Amino acid sequence: MNPLLDQFAVAALIGGALAFFVVRFLRKRAGGKSCGGGCGCGTTKPVKPGQN
């Protein structure tokens, strides 16, 4: 295998893994600002324990 291609494949896999966590974090953050459920519903704040 071409050593350059080998290094490129390794870099792409590591970059992909990093991107996975960055996207996951950003998606959670976008969802978390609403109800915290990660569903991106954009509504009210969550209840405190025991309050209803």
Next chain:
Amino acid sequence: MTPTALEPARGEVVRHVAIAGNPNCGKTTIFNALTGLRQKVGNYPGVTVEKKTGRFFGSHGEAMELLDLPGSYSLQVRSPDEAVARDVLLGRLPGVPRPDVIICVVDASNLERNLYLVAQMLELNIPIVVALNMVDVAEKNGVVIDLMALREKLGVPVIPTVGTKGVGFIELRQAVSRSPLPAPAICAQMPIVLERETMALARQLPVAPEVARGEALLLLTLHDEALDAIAHHDRAIIDATRAAQQRLTASGIDPLSAPVDARYAWIGQVCAAALHKGGAHDDASISDRLDSWLTHRVWGWVAFLGIMALMFFCIFTVAQYPMGWIDSATAGLADFLKDKMPDTDLRGLLTDGVIAGVGGVVIFLPQILVLFFFLGILEDTGYMARAAFIMDRLMSKVGLHGKSFIPMLSSLACAIPGIMATRTIENRKDRLVTILVAPLMSCSARIPVYAIMIAVLLPAASGFQKAGIMLSMYALGFIAAFGMAWVFKKHLFKGDTPMLLLEMPPYRMPSLRGVLQRMWERGLLFLRRAGTVILALSILLWALATYPKPSDPEATPSEAIAHSYAGQMGHAIEPLIKPLGYDWKIGIGLLASFAAREVFVGTMSIVYAVESEDENTEPLRDTMRAEKHADGRPVFTPLVCLGLMVFYVLAMQCISTVAIVRRETNSWRWPLFQIAYMTGLAWLGAFIVYQGGRLLGFQ
């Protein structure tokens, strides 16, 4: 052909159906049977209550969205779970459409109590189909229900069902598909003065006219504190409610109890017409007889420990064979790649990173499936409530009640559903204490760590011995959870020990389909996690354990990993973990598994695979057993293995749990406190095992 208004597009949802009922009436069994695998689990907007929806098809093939509402005894709510059920039915929850039909599941063997919720639902002006579930159990108990009379008295379709056997589902689908479905015409008759005040208040409410009466009636039955806490109505409405309550009190009607009395009077009439209890049984029912053993103050404990021991024995013996197959498959794949590819970084990443990391975790899938098989059976049979009951005596000693034990039992599967299950605890302080201690219960993610450590510690031991060690780790988790709950209740959240009010559902034959479905869901979740988070983490860990490479091309793999970023991090925390008997490579595992406990095993696989000069892939257990310090002493001595297990029993090491605690407590204070106290406790536990063991002369 283009769809018309009467003929919806293919697959388009024509009806939103909610499934509601008391806890333990078989709601979820009916939901699962109707929707099969077409389910979606999410959250209700605004609250952290799980929302389970699924699609099913009516008798003419029309698609319907089925929503599984949290179980509740009435619409006068006591917990966040019940509040969600009420808000969905009243159409208050943004983003969740008010249901077009309610399938109200009623436990036929407990008709009188279940009819209270039906009475309230009939006041909501939504078409209702009553699923009279568990008619077989009712029959066995000598309860005879006159269906015609019940239909006549309720004024809505009543379909007898047996959820576990699929009886009555065709009729249920037909009843829900009926078009048009009329709104109920009958409901409990309220005293005339109360009815007048209700209608007057209903006219002032800024809600849809069809829900106004139900909403007004609910407002009138709220006490002062609950009225003050209302955020979804203006002050003017609250004042109008208070004025109406005062007028009612002046005319001799208690607004809080009058609707309840009226509903019970109506239920009395319905039951008098439709419910006939057969000849009184002199003999105790099978449930009662079983309970006399399983909730006995001595035999109850023996049974509980016996069931747990059997579960762990099966985890080690039954799961052993498929684990062997997965191990051979991953080793074979790694060897195949090593044979076919030149020795480059890419080959290293694939074999030592991806295959070692993901394979090291996936191998434990069979054990996790066995655990969920047992938990599913225990839940379905109704044994969980008995376990909570026998635990109540112990729980009351630490200031909590048996209800807190159910989230703790759920945490045996995973702390996340366990922490979410604390929503059923009404008292805020008790709920917080339960949230803080629930992650101390050994979850399924700890199984890989325990299993590998037990395999290194006792490679030739029998299934019984291995199960014994694992059981003792679970017992340590229980003891730590109880001990910390006692400390928190004594110092942090002082308060009275609440009384336990727990419903004991009758014992039922577990539904194999339901248990297998849950195993499938959990297995899929585990594999998805392995294929996403753990795969990505494995790649990053391999990179951290490989780069930067040493400048000397002659450096050995051990020198190379010591030179890498991971090696540097391991060395950095070595002074902290040296008193526990750990070296810097274990330190890498501890650091990496902060995200998720099971990553520890994958990380150790990667670290030793990167370091290995051997072309053949060795099982991790053998590599760990052969691992030596520079002076030739073995790294994984019995004390180190035990200490590591104790560390993982007590440590938080789960980023998802941190996130859920943050969400449930709506603050960062508690998750940070939890990380601090659990990490401290874990370090102390491992220190005592290692140093204490050495003082006693062990290795």
